[in-house]
Amino acid sequence: MDYGLVAFGSSLGERVAVKDVIADHTEDVERVLGYGYDYLHLAPDGVGVTDLAAEAAANALSAAGIAPSEVDLLVLALTDLAEYLYWDAAAAVQARLGARRAEAVLVDQGCVGGVTALDTLAGRFATRPEHRVAVVIGANRTADAYWNRMDTHSLLFSDGAVAAVAVRGADTFRWRASHAESDGRYADFFRMDLGGAAAPFAEGAGTPRARDAWDVMEYFGYDSAKVGDFADEIDNRTARSVHRVCKRVGRVEEDLGWLFLLNDNTRVLTAQADLVGVPLGRTNHRLAVEHGHFGAADHLFALSWLHDSGEARPGDLVCLAANGRGMHWASAILER
Numbered sequence: 328m329d330y331g332l333v334a335f336g337s338s339l340g341e342r343v344a345v346k347d348v349i350a351d352h353t354e355d356v357e358r359v360l361g362y363g364y365d366y367l368h369l370a371p372d373g374v375g376v377t378d379l380a381a382e383a384a385a386n387a388l389s390a391a392g393i394a395p396s397e398v399d400l401l402v403l404a405l406t407d408l409a410e411y412l413y414w415d416a417a418a419a420v421q422a423r424l425g426a427r428r429a430e431a432v433l434v435d436q437g438c439v440g441g442v443t444a445l446d447t448l449a450g451r452f453a454t455r456p457e458h459r460v461a462v463v464i465g466a467n468r469t470a471d472a473y474w475n476r477m478d479t480h481s482l483l484f485s486d487g488a489v490a491a492v493a494v495r496g497a498d499t500f501r502w503r504a505s506h507a508e509s510d511g512r513y514a515d516f517f518r519m520d521l522g523g524a525a526a527p528f529a530e531g532a533g534t535p536r537a538r539d540a541w542d543v544m545e546y547f548g549y550d551s552a553k554v555g556d557f558a559d560e561i562d563n564r565t566a567r568s569v570h571r572v573c574k575r576v577g578r579v580e581e582d583l584g585w586l587f588l589l590n591d592n593t594r595v596l597t598a599q600a601d602l603v604g605v606p607l608g609r610t611n612h613r614l615a616v617e618h619g620h621f622g623a624a625d626h627l628f629a630l631s632w633l634h635d636s637g638e639a640r641p642g643d644l645v646c647l648a649a650n651g652r653g654m655h656w657a658s659a660i661l662e663r
Contacts, residue, residue, distance in 0.1 A: 332634075342367070366617055368621075388424075401464070438650070568656045585633065
């Protein structure tokens with residue numbers, strides 16, 4: 328279904344130098360600095376993910392000159408837990424935004440959600456011919472109580488939200504196609520074992536922790552070759568998703584003007600860009616170094632930068648590609 332992104336808005340935590348806060352999160356300073364990040368964004372205590380999401384959406388609508396009452400659909404993609412359990416964060420953002428006639432949809436697929444949310448927009452526009460305006464939001468607010476933003480993964484998590492206003496028939500950043508695939512063999516990676524229906528929170532049980540990279544290594548029997556093969560699989564399937572979405576629009580990777588991946592560490596970004604065949608300078612590498620990883624907001628953050636910088640030319644193809652817990656891989660192509 329034909330729609331385009333016409334305006335963007337953001338709400339980010341305070342930008343801080345990694346070297347200034349790294350000691351607050353880990354003793355493994357050399358390893359973390361080796362990931363190549365210079366800055367992160369940290370939200371203050373008391374600021375939740377829906378606070379960031381609602382402000383980003385309001386800013387995007389203001390930039391578009393569209394009132395909240397005109398919004399037909401709101402899609403929120405989250406990376407981490409929202410402020411409450413048994414609670415629909417998308418509906419909460421809809422109410423706070425004042426978009427009370429909008430359908431609210433929550434996408435909860437981790438870091439890949441910002442890409443799959445664009446496919447959700449396409450599906451809703453296709454099945455709701457009366458829909459004209461949508462707001463899509465990617466947001467991350469790290470739940471520090473449950474895991475360490477610097478010591479759990481090989482990328483560093485920032486707090487922030489980015490929103491885009493999508494309008495049916497608009498010709499800026501026009502959605503062309505999406506691709507998604509899943510592999511449930513890895514569904515247990517990074518889960519939190521305590522707090523769900525299988526093992527509810529219990530008095531005296533202490534603070535639960537989400538699984539991390541060490542649990543992934545345990546899954547593979549601490550066999551470095553198998554762990555390496557899994558890392559290669561993540562990269563290869565990301566590249567494959569790009570190939571498949573290019574094929575859907577009758578183009579090849581060499582036709583891409585831009586490739587926006589997750590704001591991963593420099594090694595991963597370089598490897599994935601090489602596999603696809605796009606120069607690192609035409610990716611989000613510099614944004615990753617300067618801002619950190621916003622989870623499901625990475626791709627909208629990169630698109631917002633491209634929109635504001637004026638570096639994209641009319642007709643440029645912009646490919647978004649990501650992987651996320653589940654495991655999921657997804658890609659989308661927009662045309663400038």
